[in-house]
Amino acid sequence: MRRHGLLAKKVGLPPGTLLHVGSKRAERPTITVLHYDEESAVEKEGVLLDELVADSAQAGVTWIHVAGLSHVEIIERLGQMFNIHSLALEDILNTNQRPKLEDYGEYIYIAIKMLTYQPDKQVIAAEHINIVVGSNYVLSFQETDRRFFKPVRERIKSGQSRFRKHGADYLAYALIDTVVDYYFVLLEQLGERVEELEEELVTQPDAKLLPAIHNLKTEMLYLRRSVWPLREVIAQIERGDSALFKENTLLYIRDIYDHTIQVIETVETYRDMTSSMLEIYLSSISNRMNEVVKMLTVISTIFMPLTFLAGLYGMNFKYMPELEWQYGYPAVLLLMTVIGVTMYRYFSRKAWI
Numbered sequence: 001m002r003r004h005g006l007l008a009k010k011v012g013l014p015p016g017t018l019l020h021v022g023s024k025r026a027e028r029p030t031i032t033v034l035h036y037d038e039e040s041a042v043e044k045e046g047v048l049l050d051e052l053v054a055d056s057a058q059a060g061v062t063w064i065h066v067a068g069l070s071h072v073e074i075i076e077r078l079g080q081m082f083n084i085h086s087l088a089l090e091d092i093l094n095t096n097q098r099p100k101l102e103d104y105g106e107y108i109y110i111a112i113k114m115l116t117y118q119p120d121k122q123v124i125a126a127e128h129i130n131i132v133v134g135s136n137y138v139l140s141f142q143e144t145d146r147r148f149f150k151p152v153r154e155r156i157k158s159g160q161s162r163f164r165k166h167g168a169d170y171l172a173y174a175l176i177d178t179v180v181d182y183y184f185v186l187l188e189q190l191g192e193r194v195e196e197l198e199e200e201l202v203t204q205p206d207a208k209l210l211p212a213i214h215n216l217k218t219e220m221l222y223l224r225r226s227v228w229p230l231r232e233v234i235a236q237i238e239r240g241d242s243a244l245f246k247e248n249t250l251l252y253i254r255d256i257y258d259h260t261i262q263v264i265e266t267v268e269t270y271r272d273m274t275s276s277m278l279e280i281y282l283s284s285i286s287n288r289m290n291e292v293v294k295m296l297t298v299i300s301t302i303f304m305p306l307t308f309l310a311g312l313y314g315m316n317f318k319y320m321p322e323l324e325w326q327y328g329y330p331a332v333l334l335l336m337t338v339i340g341v342t343m344y345r346y347f348s349r350k351a352w353i
Contacts, residue, residue, distance in 0.1 A: 019072070021094040029068030030145060034153060036060055038164045041157045049077055061168045062137045063156075067145040069093055069128070078139060082107070084132060092141050095128040099229035101236045107134040108242055110172070110233060113226040114148055114179050117189040122212070124186065124219045126226065129179060133172040133244055140175060149178055169245045173252050176234070180256055183227065183263045187270070190219070194273050201277060205284035213277045220271045227267055231260045298353050302343045306336045 031047040037060030052064065066074060072093060079089045088109040091097045102109045114127040127146070132139035142148070152174045155161040163170065193216065200209055234257045240250055309332060313322065322328040347353050 019090075019093060021096055029066055029071045029074055031074070032065045032067075034063040034065075034156060036063075036156050036164055041159065041164070043153070043157060049074055052078070052081060060136070061171060063140070063168075063171055064137070065140045065142075065149070067142055069095065069141060069143050075141070082132070082134065082137070082139065084109075084139075088132070092130045095143060097128065099226065099233050101233045103236075103242050107132055108172075108237075108244055110176070112176065112179050112230055112233065114142070114182060115186050115223065115226060116182060117186045119189065119193075122193070122215060122219075124223060126222075129175075131172055131175055133168055135244060136168055138168045138171045138175070148182070149175060152178055166249065167246065169249045170252070172245075173249055173256070177252070177256055177259075180230075180259050180263065184259075186223070187263065187266050190216075190223075190270060191266075194270055197277060198273070198280065201280045201284055205281050205288065209281065210278075213274065213281070216277075217271075217274050220267065220274050224264075224267050224271060227260070227264055231257070231264060234260050295353065298347055302340055302347075305339050305343075309336055309339075 030045070031049065031052070032043065032045045033047050033052070034041065034043045036042070064078070066078070069075065069092065075089055075092055078084065079086070084107070085104055088102060088104065091100070091102075091109065091111055097111050099112045100110075110131040110133070112129050112131070114129045116125050116127075117123075118125050127143050127148075128141075129148075130139075130141040140149070152171075155174075156163045156171075163174070197209065197212060197216065200206075234253060237245055238250060238253050238257050240247070245253065313320070313332060322332070325331075344353075
């Protein structure tokens with residue numbers, strides 16, 4: 001699911017121009033606010049834009065989640081409330097933005113891709129995810145209203161996890177970790193697809209498999225382009241250059257980095273397997289052709305002496321003793337049968353047929 005949307009309209013516009021690039025994937029953007037501290041957690045869904053208040057003096061952590069990016073005025077208003085740079089707002093609205101991290105001092109902007117697999121269409125569906133991490137707040141943006149981060153929300157409200165004892169940096173870690181976890185689900189589904197194609201290629205190679213192989217190669221390439229930049233994003237956080245991420249949170253960030261490396265290695269393995277599928281297809285076709293040619297060769301070889309005898313006695317010479325012999329015809333048939341059976345048994349013993 002690749003979208004280019006309104007890229008052509010951005011040509012010539014000054015940097016920081018707010019314009020939504022991509023398909024409208026949510027009819028009406030929804031805003032959810034979750035404020036929590038060690039003692040409590042309060043969540044409000046369907047919050048109106050006028051009800052949002054940026055209070056830096058408020059204790060605890062405030063998580064504002066926006067589902068739907070097609071309404072530019074909402075993104076612009078939030079940017080004004082939290083003093084978000086126009087370039088970061090522009091990247092939020094550009095759904096084709098590659099994964100990246102920008103440190104603006106008072107906050108960090110992170111763009112990543114949420115990837116899921118659609119087995120019915122056999123394509124990877126990508127969703128643009130944006131995270132803005134401040135000292136005591138996190139802003140998250142996604143294209144649709146799919147509840148990818150519902151487990152994170154439930155852990156916060158349950159009060160049984162370490163969320164309430166940590167700050168906004170730990171919440172940002174949890175959101176990124178959720179995205180990476182979805183990558184493992186995606187890889188498992190792609191692995192099953194790769195195994196299915198390999199089995200079909202070996203057992204029943206057919207030209208109809210070529211489009212499926214090409215589609216899988218295309219999806220693998222897109223997956224690689226999405227995952228490799230993510231490693232750089234995690235590495236930037238892991239270096240600890242920003243004071244917004246505390247040392248105890250960086251320990252968890254390193255764990256995400258290890259998971260990201262594992263995802264990349266798996267992607268590279270699947271890419272190699274997919275690339276070799278065409279060779280498997282050609283080898284399977286060649287093997288089938290060789291089997292057919294071998295069988296035809298054996299049949300031709302068996303009939304060669306029989307054809308020789310038939311041609312020999314088909315010559316129109318007057319003085320051929322066997323032509324006048326009473327048992328000449330059945331004798332020749334018997335000889336041809338013995339030769340054919342003998343050669344067949346010999347080829348069978350050699351496992352040529």
